[in-house]
Amino acid sequence: METKVNNMQIDTRIVGDDAIKIAARDVQVYYGDTHAIKDVNVDILDKTVTAFIGPSGCGKSTFLRCLNRMNDTISIARIEGDIRIDGEDIYDRRVDPVQLRAKVGMVFQKPNPFPKSIYENVAYGPRIHGLARSKADLDVIVEQSLRRAALWDEVKDRLDAPGTGLSGGQQQRAVHRARGLQPATLEILLMDEPCSALDPIATAQVEELIDELRSNFSVVIVTHSMQQAARVSQKTAFFHLGHLVEFDETSKIFTNPEDPRTESYITGRIG
Amino acid sequence: MPLTISISIILIFIAVLAAVGFVLGRARALSVAKGTESSLHSLPKQHGWHVALSTAVPAFILIALWSIGSGIASNIYTNSIIDPTAPELQLPASVTDGLPEAEIEVRLAAQRDLFVASIKGLKAAIDGYIANGNATLADIERWRVDFAPLEARLREDGQIIAASVSQKMLDAALRLRSFDAAVALTGRIAAIVLSIAGFLAGLKLITRDFRARISVERWLIAFLIFASTIAVMTTVGILSAITFPTLAFFKEYGFFNFLFGMEWAPAGDVAGRPEGADGSYISALGFMPLIWGTLYIAFVALLVAVPLGLSAAIYLSEFAPSHARALVKPALEILAGIPTIVYGIFALVTVGPFLQAVVGTTIMPNTVSVVTAGVVMGMMLVPFVSSLSDDVINAVPQAMRDGSLGLGATPAETVTKVILPAALPGIVGAIVLAASRAIGETMIVVLAAGALSSVTGLEANPFGAVVTVTTRIVAVLLGEGSGFDSIDVLAVFALAFTLFFVTLGLNLLAQRIVAKYREQYD
Ligand SMILES: Nc1ncnc2c1ncn2[C@@H]1O[C@H](COP(=O)(O)OP(=O)(O)OP(=O)(O)O)[C@@H](O)[C@H]1O
Ligand SMILES: [Mg+2]
Numbered sequence: 004m005e006t007k008v009n010n011m012q013i014d015t016r017i018v019g020d021d022a023i024k025i026a027a028r029d030v031q032v033y034y035g036d037t038h039a040i041k042d043v044n045v046d047i048l049d050k051t052v053t054a055f056i057g058p059s060g061c062g063k064s065t066f067l068r069c070l071n072r073m074n075d076t077i078s079i080a081r082i083e084g085d086i087r088i089d090g091e092d093i094y095d096r097r098v099d100p101v102q103l104r105a106k107v108g109m110v111f112q113k114p115n116p117f118p119k120s121i122y123e124n125v126a127y128g129p130r131i132h133g134l135a136r137s138k139a140d141l142d143v144i145v146e147q148s149l150r151r152a153a154l155w156d157e158v159k160d161r162l163d164a165p166g167t168g169l170s171g172g173q174q175q176r177a178v179h180r181a182r183g184l185q186p187a188t189l190e191i192l193l194m195d196e197p198c199s200a201l202d203p204i205a206t207a208q209v210e211e212l213i214d215e216l217r218s219n220f221s222v223v224i225v226t227h228s229m230q231q232a233a234r235v236s237q238k239t240a241f242f243h244l245g246h247l248v249e250f251d252e253t254s255k256i257f258t259n260p261e262d263p264r265t266e267s268y269i270t271g272r273i274g
Numbered sequence: 275m276p277l278t279i280s281i282s283i284i285l286i287f288i289a290v291l292a293a294v295g296f297v298l299g300r301a302r303a304l305s306v307a308k309g310t311e312s313s314l315h316s317l318p319k320q321h322g323w324h325v326a327l328s329t330a331v332p333a334f335i336l337i338a339l340w341s342i343g344s345g346i347a348s349n350i351y352t353n354s355i356i357d358p359t360a361p362e363l364q365l366p367a368s369v370t371d372g373l374p375e376a377e378i379e380v381r382l383a384a385q386r387d388l389f390v391a392s393i394k395g396l397k398a399a400i401d402g403y404i405a406n407g408n409a410t411l412a413d414i415e416r417w418r419v420d421f422a423p424l425e426a427r428l429r430e431d432g433q434i435i436a437a438s439v440s441q442k443m444l445d446a447a448l449r450l451r452s453f454d455a456a457v458a459l460t461g462r463i464a465a466i467v468l469s470i471a472g473f474l475a476g477l478k479l480i481t482r483d484f485r486a487r488i489s490v491e492r493w494l495i496a497f498l499i500f501a502s503t504i505a506v507m508t509t510v511g512i513l514s515a516i517t518f519p520t521l522a523f524f525k526e527y528g529f530f531n532f533l534f535g536m537e538w539a540p541a542g543d544v545a546g547r548p549e550g551a552d553g554s555y556i557s558a559l560g561f562m563p564l565i566w567g568t569l570y571i572a573f574v575a576l577l578v579a580v581p582l583g584l585s586a587a588i589y590l591s592e593f594a595p596s597h598a599r600a601l602v603k604p605a606l607e608i609l610a611g612i613p614t615i616v617y618g619i620f621a622l623v624t625v626g627p628f629l630q631a632v633v634g635t636t637i638m639p640n641t642v643s644v645v646t647a648g649v650v651m652g653m654m655l656v657p658f659v660s661s662l663s664d665d666v667i668n669a670v671p672q673a674m675r676d677g678s679l680g681l682g683a684t685p686a687e688t689v690t691k692v693i694l695p696a697a698l699p700g701i702v703g704a705i706v707l708a709a710s711r712a713i714g715e716t717m718i719v720v721l722a723a724g725a726l727s728s729v730t731g732l733e734a735n736p737f738g739a740v741v742t743v744t745t746r747i748v749a750v751l752l753g754e755g756s757g758f759d760s761i762d763v764l765a766v767f768a769l770a771f772t773l774f775f776v777t778l779g780l781n782l783l784a785q786r787i788v789a790k791y792r793e794q795y796d
Contacts, residue, residue, distance in 0.1 A: 076675060
């Protein structure tokens with residue numbers, strides 16, 4: 004562990020503020036009898052993009068969901084260990100998960116549009132956070148958000164049509180851009196395979212967005228694309244069978260990994 | 275004495291032959307394979323099944339068809355052998371006098387049907403008498419000349435014969451008896467022959483390439499189709515059984531008089547009023563007061579059941595910790611398992627008096643009322659609504675909850691803004707199904723809605739007594755004084771018919787709503 008913390012310290016290339024945002028210690032997650040996350044220790048920095056990579060089913064989403072207590076919604080999930088955000092234990096009894104999630108936002112693997120119109124889908128977040136004072140305000144926010152997703156021209160004539168009518172990629176784009184308009188409380192953004200349904204152009208747009216977000220937020224992104232991890236992240240964590248095998252500078256992971264399992268994975272021999 | 279083979283022996287024979295066929299078929303398939311089972315197209319046991327099925331199925335089908343056909347044949351035969359000069363077929367001049375030609379025809383035909391029926395009855399009685407071991411056919415031949423002992427002995431043995439026996443009747447019955455016996459014997463021999471043929475053919479068909487598995491699957495599919503056809507035919511049967519009397523009623527009473535009539539006062543049910551061919555009292559059979567009472571109670575029931583059931587479902591699926599769920603779910607299931615008559619008693623002895631004590635006797639003169647029945651029916655429907663809603667709420671993808679919670683919404687916001695809108699079509703479907711149950715429900719309303727035998731107009735007071743469609747069906751059918759052919763009873767068929775369509779319509783509507791909902795999320 005110590006060596007890795009040292010590694011963080013020598014990174015002066017991109018990391019502007021090396022304050023530790025999230026500190027996880029000895030985290031275990033069980034789904035009933037399945038031990039899905041084993042002894043994970045990790046420090047995630049502020050104003051940094053951290054990528055989680057690893058073969059399917061290794062626990063990336065599970066660990067990500069621990070960071071804003073989304074696993075609370077799964078009745079069989081049990082979490083042990085200690086996760087602190089800004090030094091505060093997020094599993095403390097006094098922590099309100101709703102408030103926590105306003106601070107630690109999440110973009111899901113599946114875009115899951117709500118059973119509402121396209122307009123209402125985009126307006127959902129701003130509405131619950133009271134970002135708009137009037138209908139006109141909200142109209143502006145929705146239009147802005149869709150324009151930034153390059154979706155405005157595609158959907159402006161059917162804002163009242165159901166959100167489920169958008170294609171998978173359109174849904175993902177709409178969700179990400181709606182995320183771009185954050186409540187003032189947002190500090191950390193967790194993104195679970197945000198580009199899984201996107202074409203290369205839209206993917207590039209999302210990567211650009213992530214890059215922008217880095218100046219104000221701490222971003223964690225789960226991805227199956229090594230190229231993407233290499234392009235957008237400064238730190239990379241490699242998960243395997245529930246273990247955090249290696250966590251280091253992205254450049255180090257992809258050029259000179261320490262663990263043979265990491266090397267096998269990035270060269271395409273595991274997974 | 276003619277040769278008879280009892281049907282049970284035939285059935286046992288075929289079953290045993292089929293079992294033997296299975297064993298032999300499997301053995302033969304194995305020997306054809308010569309040790310390399312994989313060279314067979316189908317497994318040995320599938321060959322076995324194929325032999326067993328080709329032995330049994332055609333033979334059983336033949337037996338079934340034969341028994342239907344022989345009934346028809348014996349009818350035709352009896353009609354053909356009866357002597358038109360038989361005294362039972364004649365109408366006395368005193369009756370025919372003054373009747374129009376057509377009416378005489380009808381009566382003669384009825385007379386003839388009656389005679390045929392009594393011949394068949396006598397034949398059945400003789401069959402039973404012989405089967406009981408009381409006499410041989412020879413004995414009965416001897417009594418031919420003297421009916422008195424025959425008739426007396428048959429009755430003494432517990433056999434049922436309607437008419438008094440005559441020479442012509444007995445002649446016909448005995449001829450019919452040998453005809454039926456011959457037909458049955460032919461059928462049974464044919465069944466045996468067919469099963470043996472199927473057995474041999476099945477065995478002979480076994481080769482390496484014979485596709486026994488596919489054949490067996492076809493038999494299976496045919497059986498499944500047959501089984502589902504029976505369900506459909508039952509529905510059609512029920513429908514046609516109520517349709518014809520209903521049409522007869524509409525013709526007699528008038529469709530619009532029935533549908534929009536504001537008074538319900540069947541003659542047979544109104545004490546002291548004779549139902550008159552002489553016009554002294556004519557039934558008033560208007561549908562309006564009944565459907566009004568029915569819908570009024572159903573409305574009150576839904577007013578109770580929907581908020582309670584839906585809240586319970588939301589609590590259970592979204593908020594309840596597992597130990598609360600473990601307590602509440604079984605409790606709801608018990609509620610669902612209580613027989614409706616028990617709810618009815620509860621309404622009558624507990625809820626009704628309680629309501630009366632609360633609102634006073636000026637507003638609520640009786641303990642039975644719309645609210646009494648409605649509230650209790652609502653309680654009955656709570657588990658129904660909650661378990662259906664629970665299902666649809668649970669079917670809302672978890673991803674949708676996550677999406678909302680991940681955006682920082684509270685659980686309450688998530689329920690009202692995301693989950694309920696997503697589940698709404700399914701919930702509406704559940705409510706429509708509950709409405710359909712409320713409308714068809716009988717026991718609770720019989721006990722708790724009021725037992726007025728006649729009503730005029732629509733009762734607006736929710737604490738007043740009403741009549742409903744189902745209670746009137748029960749009352750008229752069990753009521754004294756109404757013959758089964760009276761117009762009151764025909765009206766009951768019309769009520770049943772209308773009720774059938776109302777609930778059918780509601781169920782179809784619910785199904786459509788639910789199906790639409792499925793499309794969205796599967
Ligand atoms: N709700 C759940 N209930 C039970 N087991 C679960 C649940 N969610 C995940 N798991 C199990 O936990 C393990 C880790 O799953 P997780 O979804 O975190 O994998 P992942 O790394 O995100 O995979 P992918 O790349 O395919 O998204 C898997 O073995 C999975 O089967
Ligand atoms: Mg995942």
